[in-house]
Amino acid sequence: MAVRTYMKNTLGKWRWAVYSVAILILLSLLGFMFILLGGRFVVDEQHFVFSESTVLQTEEGEEVVKLYDENRTYVPLDTVPEHVVDAFLAIEDHRFYDHSGVDFWAVGRAVYRDITTFSKAEGASTITQQLVKNVSLTNDQTWLRKTKEVMGAIYLERQRSKDEILEYYLNEIYFGNGIYGVEEAAQTFFSKPISDLSISEGALLAAMPRAPNYYSPLNDEERALERRNLVLERMYQIGMIDAETARHEQGKTLGLELGETNESAWLSSYVDLVLDELEEDYHLSRDEVYTGGYRITVGLDPKAQETAYKRMQQDEYYQGSQEGVEGATVILDQETGVVRAAIGGREHNRGDLNRVNVKRQPGSTFKPLVVYGPALEESLYHPYTLLIDEPLDFGDYSPRNFDDSYDGEITMYDALKDSKNVPAVGLLDEMGVDDSLEYVRDLGFELDENGLSVALGGLEEGISPLHMAALYRTFEQGGEYIEPYTIIAVENRNEEVLDAPTPEVERLFSAQTSWYLTRMLQGVVTDGTADSMQYTKDFAGKTGSTQHPHHDGGVRDAWFIGFNSDYTIASWIGYDVSDEEHYLTAGSHLATALVDSMITELDEVKDFQTSFVVPDGVDDLEPPIRLPEIMDLTANVSLGFLDGLYVDLNWSDETDGRINYDVYRELGGEVEKLGTVTGETSYRVRQVQMLDNPSYYVIPINPLNNEEGEESNRDSAF
Numbered sequence: 001m002a003v004r005t006y007m008k009n010t011l012g013k014w015r016w017a018v019y020s021v022a023i024l025i026l027l028s029l030l031g032f033m034f035i036l037l038g039g040r041f042v043v044d045e046q047h048f049v050f051s052e053s054t055v056l057q058t059e060e061g062e063e064v065v066k067l068y069d070e071n072r073t074y075v076p077l078d079t080v081p082e083h084v085v086d087a088f089l090a091i092e093d094h095r096f097y098d099h100s101g102v103d104f105w106a107v108g109r110a111v112y113r114d115i116t117t118f119s120k121a122e123g124a125s126t127i128t129q130q131l132v133k134n135v136s137l138t139n140d141q142t143w144l145r146k147t148k149e150v151m152g153a154i155y156l157e158r159q160r161s162k163d164e165i166l167e168y169y170l171n172e173i174y175f176g177n178g179i180y181g182v183e184e185a186a187q188t189f190f191s192k193p194i195s196d197l198s199i200s201e202g203a204l205l206a207a208m209p210r211a212p213n214y215y216s217p218l219n220d221e222e223r224a225l226e227r228r229n230l231v232l233e234r235m236y237q238i239g240m241i242d243a244e245t246a247r248h249e250q251g252k253t254l255g256l257e258l259g260e261t262n263e264s265a266w267l268s269s270y271v272d273l274v275l276d277e278l279e280e281d282y283h284l285s286r287d288e289v290y291t292g293g294y295r296i297t298v299g300l301d302p303k304a305q306e307t308a309y310k311r312m313q314q315d316e317y318y319q320g321s322q323e324g325v326e327g328a329t330v331i332l333d334q335e336t337g338v339v340r341a342a343i344g345g346r347e348h349n350r351g352d353l354n355r356v357n358v359k360r361q362p363g364s365t366f367k368p369l370v371v372y373g374p375a376l377e378e379s380l381y382h383p384y385t386l387l388i389d390e391p392l393d394f395g396d397y398s399p400r401n402f403d404d405s406y407d408g409e410i411t412m413y414d415a416l417k418d419s420k421n422v423p424a425v426g427l428l429d430e431m432g433v434d435d436s437l438e439y440v441r442d443l444g445f446e447l448d449e450n451g452l453s454v455a456l457g458g459l460e461e462g463i464s465p466l467h468m469a470a471l472y473r474t475f476e477q478g479g480e481y482i483e484p485y486t487i488i489a490v491e492n493r494n495e496e497v498l499d500a501p502t503p504e505v506e507r508l509f510s511a512q513t514s515w516y517l518t519r520m521l522q523g524v525v526t527d528g529t530a531d532s533m534q535y536t537k538d539f540a541g542k543t544g545s546t547q548h549p550h551h552d553g554g555v556r557d558a559w560f561i562g563f564n565s566d567y568t569i570a571s572w573i574g575y576d577v578s579d580e581e582h583y584l585t586a587g588s589h590l591a592t593a594l595v596d597s598m599i600t601e602l603d604e605v606k607d608f609q610t611s612f613v614v615p616d617g618v619d620d621l622e623p624p625i626r627l628p629e630i631m632d633l634t635a636n637v638s639l640g641f642l643d644g645l646y647v648d649l650n651w652s653d654e655t656d657g658r659i660n661y662d663v664y665r666e667l668g669g670e671v672e673k674l675g676t677v678t679g680e681t682s683y684r685v686r687q688v689q690m691l692d693n694p695s696y697y698v699i700p701i702n703p704l705n706n707e708e709g710e711e712s713n714r715d716s717a718f
Helices: 002-042 082-092 104-117 127-136 143-159 162-172 182-190 199-207 221-238 243-250 265-281 286-291 302-312 363-377 412-417 421-431 433-441 452-456 465-476 511-527 588-606
Strands: 054-057 063-067 295-298 326-333 339-343 386-389 408-411 480-482 487-491 505-507 540-547 555-563 567-574 634-640 644-650 660-667 670-678 682-686 695-702
Touching: 063 265, 082 127, 082 162, 082 199, 082 221, 127 143, 127 162, 143 162, 162 182, 182 199, 199 221, 199 243, 221 243, 265 286, 265 295, 265 302, 265 339, 265 487, 302 326, 302 339, 302 588, 326 465, 326 588, 363 412, 363 421, 363 433, 363 452, 363 465, 363 511, 363 540, 363 555, 386 412, 386 421, 408 412, 412 421, 412 511, 421 433, 421 452, 433 452, 465 480, 465 511, 465 540, 465 555, 465 567, 511 540, 540 588, 555 588, 567 588, 644 695, 660 682, 670 682
Parallel strands: 054 295
Antiparallel strands: 054 063, 295 487, 326 339, 326 567, 386 408, 480 505, 540 555, 555 567, 634 644, 644 682, 660 670, 660 695
16 A cells, blocks of 8 residues: 555656656747747848948949938948958857857856846847847847847848848948948948958957947047957957967058048039939939939039039129028030039038029020020021110010110110110010910920010019020020939949939920020120120120119129030029018129139130031021221222223221122212122222212111111212
C-alpha cells in the first residue's frame, strides 16, 4: 500500500513536470510566434522607401541645388568601399553577419548592466535593431520600445538579406546638420562620392552616427579625431586592418573638404518656378518633390541668373518716394523659349511672392502687340505708313503724347520709336479693339478690354513679366510663340524619365510682320526712347511706363523689354502696392539701364552675335528716310554752244541717296513741275528765256511713303 502510494505520488510529480515543460515549450513557441508575427506590425515596408533629395541640374549636368526634407542621396551597397563598410561594422556591430537580428550575448550583457546600474543605459542594439528603431520607432529608451525593436529586427532579418539591411542602414543613418546617408555625408565632409573615401575618411563617418552632433567635426574636430581613431583601433582589434595600416591611418588629420550646403539666395525665384511647373505639368506635389529623389534638368543659365540678381541689388535702378521699390526680371532663350533666369524680387526667398508671375499694366510695351503688329498684318499698313499725330478726342477718351509734342504726321516706325500715344490710339481706333486683341487672345490670354486705352497698356488685370518676355521673344522667332518653361527633363530615383509635355508652338504674327517689328524696335534702342543704352551690338526693345493714379507726374510701373538673337530680357520696376504714398520718381529709363547693364555683362562672357540676321523668306526693312531741310539752293545761268541758255540748280544735301527731289519753277504766280531726280543734288533747266526770270525750288520726297518735305529756299537765275 505504501509502495503504491509512493508510486502514485512519484508519477504525479513527473506528470506535473511534463505538464510544466510542455506549457513552457508552448509558451516559448507562442512567444516566438508572437515575436515573429508581431514584427510584421512593427516593420512597415513603406518605412524603407527613404526620403531622398531631389537634384536640380543644368543641361551641362552641373548641380544647381538640392531640394529635400532629409538631405539624402541613396547609393547601392556595391558602391560603398569594403573598408568603409568594415568601419561601421567594427564600431556598431562586428557580429552583424553572425546573428539573426539580435545579438543575445550583447543583450545579456546589457541586461546585467541595466539591472546593476538601475538604468537603461546599455543599448546593445545591432545594426538591424538600429535600422528598425530609426525607421519605425521612437528614440525613447523603454522596455516596450526595446521589445518592439527586437521583434522588428528578427522579422526584418527573415524578410531581407544581410546586404539589403546593411544597404538600408548606410543610406538611412543621420550625420547631423541635416545630412542623411553615407553618400551625402561623404559629399558634405570630403566633397567627393562615398566610392572614393579612404580608410580614415570612412572611419570618421562611422564615428558619428552614435552621437551625430557630439562627434561631428563641424562642432569639435578634436573630439571627432579621437572617435575616428577609436574606430580604427576597433578595426585593428577585429582584424579588419593590420597594425601598420591602423598606425598610419590614425596619424592622419581629418582632411575635411567641406562642400556647399546652403542654397544661394539668387536661385530661389527660379526654384519656385520649377516647383510650380512640376506641380502643374508633372503632377508632383511639393512633398513628393522634396522626398522623391528626382533628378530634374532645367534650362537655368547660372551666369544669367547670378548677373540678373546682382544687378537688381543696385539701388540706383530703384528710385521711389518711399523705400521698398521692387523689381522682377526674366530672361528667355530665343531658340527654345526656356527660362534662362528669373528674379522675382530684390530679396526673394523660397515661397515668397514671385513677381515674374504677377500681372502688371504693361504701358507702351503693349503697343507692338496690340497696335503695330496687328496693323502690319493688314496689307494697308507698312512701317513707314503715315499716321496722324495731333491732339485728338475719341469720344470721352483724349490721349496725349507724354511730352505734349506733336508732329502733325508721323510714320508708324517713328511713332513706335518715339513712343507717341495719339498715333497708336488713332490706329487702334481705325482697326478696332476686338480685331487687334484677337492676335493675343488666340494665344490664351484672357483680355476682356474693349476700350482704346488698351493701345497704351491700359488693361484690367495686366500681363506678367514672364509672359511679356515670351510675347516679345516671338519677334525674333518669326512670330512663333512658346509658353515659357523651366524644365527640360525629369528623372525619378529609378532613373526613369517621366513623360514631359511638349511645348506647343503657336503663331502670334507672320514672319514678315515679326521681322518688321524687330527692325522697328531696334530703332527704339538706336534712336528712340531707349537710346540711352550703351550696349554696342544689335539690340531691340521697348520702353514702357504707366502713370500713377494718385500722384501727378509719378510713375506706377516702369518697363523695358529687349532682345538680341540669343536672349529676351524683360524687367519691371515698381511697388507691390501703389498708393498715394508709394510712387516711382523716375520712369522707364531705369528699367532700360538695368537691362543694359545685364546684357553688357553677359556679353563679356558669352560674346553674343553682333548683328541680327535677316530670316529667309522675308523682306528686310529699309532704314528710315529723314527728309532734309534745304536752304542753299542756287540757280546759275549758263550759255552752251549746242544747248543755248540753261540754268543749273544745285543744293548741297547728300544725306540719303534714296530721296527723290521734285523740281519746281514759278513764274507769274504759276507753278510748274519740271521733273524729279533721285539721289542727286543738281538739276539742269534747258530752253531758258532771257526775258523771263522765274524762281526755282525743290521739295524732297520720301519714296517709302511719298511723304513731302519742306520746300527749299527759292532762287532766280537772272
